[in-house]
Amino acid sequence: MSATVPDSAAAPVIETAAPTPAPARPGLWRRLLREPGTALAALAVLLLVGAALLAPLLAPTDPYDNDLARALQPPGSPGLPLGADSQGRNLITRLLYGLRTSLSMGLAAVLLGGGTGAAIGFAAAYWPRLDGLLMRLMDVMLSFPAILFGLALAAVFGPGVPAVVLALSVATVPLMARIVRGSALVVMRQDYIEAARAMGMSDARLILRHLAPNCLSSIFVFATLRFGQVILLGSALSFLGLGAQPPEAELGAMASEGRNFLFFAPHIAIIPSVLIFAVVLAFNILGDGLRDALDPRLRI
Amino acid sequence: MARHAAQRLLLAVPVLFGVLLLGFLLMQVVPTDPATVRAGPTATPEVIAAIRTDLGLDRPLWEQFGRYLWRLAQGDLGVSIINNVAVTQELGATAGPTLELMLASLFWSIPLGILLGTLAAYWRGSVFDRAVMAFAVACATVPVFFLALLLIWFVGFKWQLLPFTGRGGPLWTLDGLKAVALPALALGGTLIGPVARMTRTAVLDVLGADHVRTARAKGLGERAVVLHHALRNALIPVVTLIGLQIGFLLGGAVVTETVFSWPGVGRLAVGAILSSDFPMAQGTILVLSLGFILVNLSVDMIYVALDPRVRAA
Numbered sequence: 001m002s003a004t005v006p007d008s009a010a011a012p013v014i015e016t017a018a019p020t021p022a023p024a025r026p027g028l029w030r031r032l033l034r035e036p037g038t039a040l041a042a043l044a045v046l047l048l049v050g051a052a053l054l055a056p057l058l059a060p061t062d063p064y065d066n067d068l069a070r071a072l073q074p075p076g077s078p079g080l081p082l083g084a085d086s087q088g089r090n091l092i093t094r095l096l097y098g099l100r101t102s103l104s105m106g107l108a109a110v111l112l113g114g115g116t117g118a119a120i121g122f123a124a125a126y127w128p129r130l131d132g133l134l135m136r137l138m139d140v141m142l143s144f145p146a147i148l149f150g151l152a153l154a155a156v157f158g159p160g161v162p163a164v165v166l167a168l169s170v171a172t173v174p175l176m177a178r179i180v181r182g183s184a185l186v187v188m189r190q191d192y193i194e195a196a197r198a199m200g201m202s203d204a205r206l207i208l209r210h211l212a213p214n215c216l217s218s219i220f221v222f223a224t225l226r227f228g229q230v231i232l233l234g235s236a237l238s239f240l241g242l243g244a245q246p247p248e249a250e251l252g253a254m255a256s257e258g259r260n261f262l263f264f265a266p267h268i269a270i271i272p273s274v275l276i277f278a279v280v281l282a283f284n285i286l287g288d289g290l291r292d293a294l295d296p297r298l299r300i
Numbered sequence: 301m302a303r304h305a306a307q308r309l310l311l312a313v314p315v316l317f318g319v320l321l322l323g324f325l326l327m328q329v330v331p332t333d334p335a336t337v338r339a340g341p342t343a344t345p346e347v348i349a350a351i352r353t354d355l356g357l358d359r360p361l362w363e364q365f366g367r368y369l370w371r372l373a374q375g376d377l378g379v380s381i382i383n384n385v386a387v388t389q390e391l392g393a394t395a396g397p398t399l400e401l402m403l404a405s406l407f408w409s410i411p412l413g414i415l416l417g418t419l420a421a422y423w424r425g426s427v428f429d430r431a432v433m434a435f436a437v438a439c440a441t442v443p444v445f446f447l448a449l450l451l452i453w454f455v456g457f458k459w460q461l462l463p464f465t466g467r468g469g470p471l472w473t474l475d476g477l478k479a480v481a482l483p484a485l486a487l488g489g490t491l492i493g494p495v496a497r498m499t500r501t502a503v504l505d506v507l508g509a510d511h512v513r514t515a516r517a518k519g520l521g522e523r524a525v526v527l528h529h530a531l532r533n534a535l536i537p538v539v540t541l542i543g544l545q546i547g548f549l550l551g552g553a554v555v556t557e558t559v560f561s562w563p564g565v566g567r568l569a570v571g572a573i574l575s576s577d578f579p580m581a582q583g584t585i586l587v588l589s590l591g592f593i594l595v596n597l598s599v600d601m602i603y604v605a606l607d608p609r610v611r612a613a
Contacts, residue, residue, distance in 0.1 A: 140315050143596045147551035148588055155573045155581040156326045232443055236555050239445045240570050255445060259559070262449060263457055270453075273446035281441045 031293045038289030044282035052103045055096040063097040063249050065089060072265040083267045086257065087247075091267070095275060097249035102279070105165055105243070105250075106231045113169030114223050117176025122207050122215075124177065125184030135181070138174035146171035146233045154242040161250075164243040168230045176222060183218040184211055217294040224290055228283030235276045251276045308600045312593055319589045320372070324365050327582050333357075334578065337381055377586070378579035380572075387583035390568060395587070397467050398564035401487065401556065402549055404471065404480045409488030410495055410542060417499025417538075418531055421507060432496055439493025444552050448486040448559040456482060465561045483560040487552050491545055498541045502534035509533075536607050543599025547592045554588075565591075 033039040051058060070088035073080050082091040124134040150167035157163045187193065188211070196206050235252030237243045244250030246257070251272045258269025335352040336343075343351075352358050356367050371377075377387035420432040456464030468479030506512060507530050515529045554566030561567070569584035571577075 136311075140318065143315075143547065144589065144592055145548045145551035147554050148585065148592070151554070151569050151573060151581075151588070152323075152326060152585050155578070155585065156329050158576075159574065228441070232441070235443055236445065239443070240555060240558055241574050242570070252443075252445075255443075255449070259445075259449060262453055266453055269449050270446075273443060273449060276443050277441060277446060280443075281437070284437065284441055 028293060032289055035289055035292075037285055041282045041285035041289065044278065045286050048099065048279055048282060049103065051096055052100040055100045059090075059093040059096045061090045061093045063089065063093050064247055065093070072261060072268070074265065075267050075271075082271055083265070085254070085268050086261055086265075091271060094249045094254060095251075095272060098251040098254050098272060099275065099279070101161070101244055101248065101250040102231055102235060102238075102252070102276070105161060105168070105234045106227050108165045109168035109172060109230045109234070110223050110227050112165070113172025114176045114219070114226065116169070117173040118180045118212075118215075118219055120173065120177040121180025121182075122184055122211060124181045125188055126203065126207060126211065131181075134177070138177045141170070141174040142178075144171075147236065150233075150237040150240075150242055154237070159242045159245060161244050161248075164234055164237045167237065168234055171233070172226055172230065175226065176219070179218055179222045180215055183215040187211055187214045190214075221287060221291045221294055224283060225287030228280040228287060231276065231283065232280045251279075304604050305601060308597060312597055315593055316590075319586070319593070320369065321365070323582060323586050323589070324368050327578060328361070330578055337578075377583040380577050380580045382572075382575055382577045382580070387580050390580065391565065391583060391587050394563055394565045394568045397562060398550075398553055398557070398566060400467075400471050400476075400480060401483055401553055401562055401564060402546070404484035405488035405491065405549060406542075406546070407488075408484065409491040413492040413495025414499050414531075414535075414538065416492070417496040418503050418526065418534075420496065421500045421503035422526060424504065429500075432500070436493035436497045439490060440497075442490070444486060444490050444555050445559055447489050448483070448556060451482045451486055452559070467563055483556050483562050486559070487549065487556045490552055491549060494541060494545055495538065499534060499538050502537045503530050506530045506534045536603070540599065540603055543595065543602065546599070547595050550588060550591055550595070 033042065066087040066089050067084075068088050070077070070080065070084045071086055073084040073088070075081060075083040075091075077083060080090055080092075082095065085091055085094060120134055120138065124131045146167055149170045150164060153163040153167045153170075154160075157166075193206070193210060196210055201209075234243060235250075235255070238250050238252030239256040241253075241256060244253045246253065254272040255269050255276070258265070258267075258272065261268050335348050335355060335357055338355075339348045339351050356364055359367070375388055377391070379386055380390065416432045416435075420429040423429050452464045455461050462481050463479050464482050466479065468475035468477075470476045471480060503526075507526075511533075512525060512529050515525045520529075550566075553564060554570060556562065557564040557567040558570055565584055565587060569581060569588065572580035572584055
């Protein structure tokens with residue numbers, strides 16, 4: 001009995017990982033948008049990314065345009081629908097530019113950390129001799145939280161956006177490496193990999209042409225989910241003062257600045273925090289939806 | 301069991317060495333020269349050279365690392381550049397409050413998370429289940445500083461129910477409990493979601509298992525089935541998750557301590573980094589890293605003790 005269980009359990013895993021390039025499957029968007037929550041999240045992500053991209057066009061004023069006479073104005077003041085911050089800067093403008101900085105930081109970290117992690121994951125899956133060493137290294141990295149990397153890198157390079165992006169990337173590497181290794185190992189068992197090898201295809205070509213494209217859905221799903229987490233962590237590091245430095249607009253740093261005025265102008269801290277919450281929530285729900293549609297195996 | 305424990309301990313040694321080496325090397329990259337800082341702004345080059353020799357900064361890197369390890373072994377982490385206090389002394393004063401805050405957070409959030417997760421699994425598909433899951437998603441998504449600011453604004457400032465800055469004393473005093481309440485609520489709030497979610501999944505898995513059906517078939521009451529047969533088995537993955545989360549809780553503690561001016565290691569670390577106090581920053585980061593290694597090691601051990609299958613493997 002016990003001998004048959006693993007076999008029957010393993011079989012569907014191999015089947016579901018059949019080498020169909022998942023993103024090209026017909027009806028993906030329909031499947032994805034059938035869930036009202038996912039559809040709403042996708043719309044929110046679209047709006048947020050659009051707002052960040054078009055910040056210079058949408059913002060009513062310059063992000064550094066201060067007017068101390070308007071400092072701490074509450075939402076609804078004339079010309080200031082969301083109020084002004086401690087320097088009298090229009091909060092809408094600051095939010096748009098802050099969103100831009102936060103999303104850029106997240107994107108940079110996911111690309112850098114995710115790319116490195118994916119390369120390590122492929123290497124570990126492709127060369128079994130490297131597997132043990134690489135994965136132990138990833139385990140060690142995984143046991144330290146991003147905040148600690150952030151503290152260490154900010155101590156060395158000085159507080160700023162580069163230190164935070166680097167910290168978030170480092171924290172993303174082991175997670176992506178594990179996901180990619182898992183997917184790549186399943187693909188490696190497919191017959192066409194064996195066939196490509198038998199035909200004398202080079203390692204690099206095999207990884208790039210066959211292995212990587214078939215792991216893309218896992219990578220894409222994880223990157224979306226990770227993007228939300230990275231924004232959350234990045235905003236926390238900026239909130240601590242280790243990230244974006246004033247007067248640069250960044251959502252976590254804006255919330256941190258607003259903390260000093262919490263009792264008489266709470267909107268300065270609360271509105272950027274709510275926006276971070278919304279961004280992370282939208283990416284998390286979209287990531288969950290993508291996972292269910294593209295790669296249900298990743299579901300915990 | 302003993303073999304597994306020994307293996308884990310052995311694995312922790314290179315990790316520890318790696319953390320120490322990395323901590324040492326990172327500080328070599330720091331643009332500030334410790335000898336110049338110590339000598340002060342008016343020192344002559346001769347004085348700086350003498351301090352350099354005195355601190356061993358003119359020695360080869362490997363020798364400096366050896367000296368660094370030797371000093372660490374003696375409990376010497378250097379002296380703060382800002383206030384000239386020994387780093388170990390500051391760490392000694394702040395480690396207790398950080399532990400207090402973490403314990404207080406775990407104390408309320410884990411039982412509540414397990415309870416919510418179990419009930420959600422038991423009433424699967426109900427409104428309660430959906431509400432718990434939505435709550436879990438919100439908990440995992442909310443920035444801890446947002447939760448902290450809301451608690452400060454409403455509970456601390458508007459309703460004036462609890463204090464929101466600093467530590468009130470030891471946990472066994474009323475003042476101490478009052479002061480830790482809001483930081484612990486904020487920090488623990490981020491933990492409930494993952495714990496509830498994991499418990500729900502694990503209990504659902506176990507509720508469908510053969511032994512639970514057998515327990516029901518032999519006429520056991522629902523309470524006994526859920527508590528003794530389902531939850532007990534479901535707790536193994538939950539404990540692993542809690543262990544992993546405790547490490548990350550320490551990360552969250554850094555933010556919580558800063559918002560609530562809680563005198564812990566995290567706040568000390570952030571302050572040291574922002575004021576370029578390198579010895580203090582290095583010391584606090586080292587201690588936080590050691591904390592993570594210790595927590596992970598302990599979780600491994602607890603896991604082995606809980607799950608006989610791991611012990612046998």
